[in-house]
Amino acid sequence: MLNTTGLPGVKVPDTTAVRWYTDPAILIPWGLLLVYLLIYILPLGFRPLVIPDEARYAEIPREMLATGDWVTPHLNSLRYFEKPPLGYWLNALSIAVFGENEFAARFPSALAAGATALIVFLFTLSVWKNRRIALAAALIQMTTLEVYTVGTFNVLDNFVTLFLTAGMYTFYLAASSPQKVSASWKVWAMPGIALGLAFLAKGFLAFAIPVLVLIPWMLWQGRWRTLVTKSWLPILAAILVALPWSIMIHLREGDFWHYFFWEEHIRRFSSDDAQHVEPVYYFLMYLPALAFPWLSLMPATISGLRETDWGGLKNRGAMRLLWLWLLLPFIFFSASSGKLLTYILPCFPPFAVLTAVGVAGYLNSGRSKLFNFGMLLNTLIFLSLFAVLITSQTLDVGFRAYGENEYARFTLITLSFFLGASAGLTAILTKRTAIKLASSMALIIPLLFVISFAFPNEALQSKSPEQLLLQYRDQIPENTILISDASMVHAVAWYLKRDDIYMIRHGELAYGLGYPDATERFLDKDRFRSMMDTYASTRPILIACKGDCFEHITNQLPAAFKKTTWGKFTFWYAPATGTSEESSGAPS
Secondary structure, eight states: OOOTTSSTTOOOOOOTTOOGGGOHHHHHHHHHHHHHIIIIIGGGGSSOOOTTHHHHHHHHHHHHHHHOOOSSOEETTEEOOSSOSHHHHHHHHHHHHHOSSHHHHHHHHHHHHHHHHHHHHHHHHHHHOOHHHHHHHHHHHHHSHHHHHHHTSOOSHHHHHHHHHHHHHHHHHHHHSOHHHHTSHHHHHHHHHHHHHHHHHHOTHHHHHHHHHHHHHHHHTTOHHHHHHHTHHHHHHHHHHHHHHHHHHHHHOTTHHHIIIIIIIIIHHHOTTOTTBOOTTHHHHHHHHHTTTTGGGHHHHHHHHHHSOOOSHHHHHHHHHHHHHHHHHHHHHHHSSBOOGGGGGGGHHHHHHHHHHHHHHHHHTTOOHHHHHHHHHHHHHHHHHHHHHHHHHHSOSSOOSSOTTOHHHHHHHHHHHHHHHHHHHHHHHOOOHHHHHHHHHHTTHHHHHHGGGOOOHHHHHHHOOHHHHHHHHHHSOTTOEEEEOTTTHHHHHHHHTOSOOEESOOGGGHHHHTSTTTGGGBOOHHHHHHHHHHHTTTSOEEEEEESSOOHHHHTTOOTTOEEEEETTEEEEEEOSSOOOEEEESSOO
């Protein structure tokens, strides 16, 4: 039986004289908050925005603020129908408060990740009545590598994960409440509100996952009558939340729903030519990295879950929900044609709860072999990475992650691996359960804290053109004609604060470029030649490409154009008059 006074094996003194600075009930929650602030909030502004995703989800909100149009999303002033607006709205509010910068663009995502961990804590606490296990579940959620990585990037997946988690939790509360409480329509409206917000963040996927999980769960629980009589309440609440914007976008853009439903849902997930087509084992292949460092404890977790008395039907129902919530969406996304690693983010809240409860139960039984084996794997991974980095920087092995002037970054990352390995060894060698658990959680925290400050310059230059674009912003006149390929248009628009960029590749903006009022924004070979003939000697022109620009572009450039390269990015610039020149680095 689990120790309900705290983590297994730990006795909380039964005294009112415990001081706040020695009381774990006070220190642990504040410690959890400190970890969140250190690894999620503090680093947000220290990295440039990565293209295309981060720049895209910063630029669309910026254009909302600039135009005042909060109904129709636009990118480079072209219609962009791939997502509903809630994520853009939240990012726009952050930009309005904090300014047009990296911190503002990422802050809502980090806040959503923290709120999801809070719901994980509340779910665990409501079922197992154990504050420390609930805090462990929240910390596992926060420190899982995929959750952390996505949570500190400006992407929309954090919002849908937050609202799906809130919907699952509030539905569980409604279905598990006493009859007098569950009879209230307000109790059943809460999951509907959460799922309506999830729809506004991601689309119909927000309804597919709850249906996939909650209907089998209710049937497994023998609650089919409740499912029939009460399910209309959350459905109605979700519709009411989503309906106002849904009507407005239909009235404004009559073809939005056709494109959004068929292209972004049916075709993306089932078509043979869907975006991001990957094999069925795609997520399994990456799972050891995505669920690091907690997947290695899965044998201990399963053993603890199997052999623990969970205390009645309520806890058994929660366990059933957690397993369905973890496995069915994972299978659904694996069976879909199109896949991105962020798609399985909603699977990690149940994974965190199961891991915390299972490991606690396993260690509470007096065993530690499977736990120690998992921590040994994590420790060996950290020691291997430490050795590889040291060897690559000190010996001539044909590979160096860091340049000669990046000693501080190299030191930070190697120190984090060393500290993580030390924490792993401590977790293995100690006999005290509390120290084992604390050390296992301390293994990953140094790495997560320093990683944003320790990216190699070469990696940054392959993912973000920020440094060069900022220099162009300070040097080029306002009347400069901007031309970009599809991979760069988000960053060019964000950093140069322009939404009138001509394009030489369609990319994800092909649908927006197809509108009659936008066709002139695409420059094919003939239009590009015409633009050069008309403006090359009278207006400055800047062309931005990821990699080399098309040959039919570069072959038509007048002699005045100057080529500049920055990592994987290529820029061609000519003032109204100038001479041909080629250089590597920032513009002079």
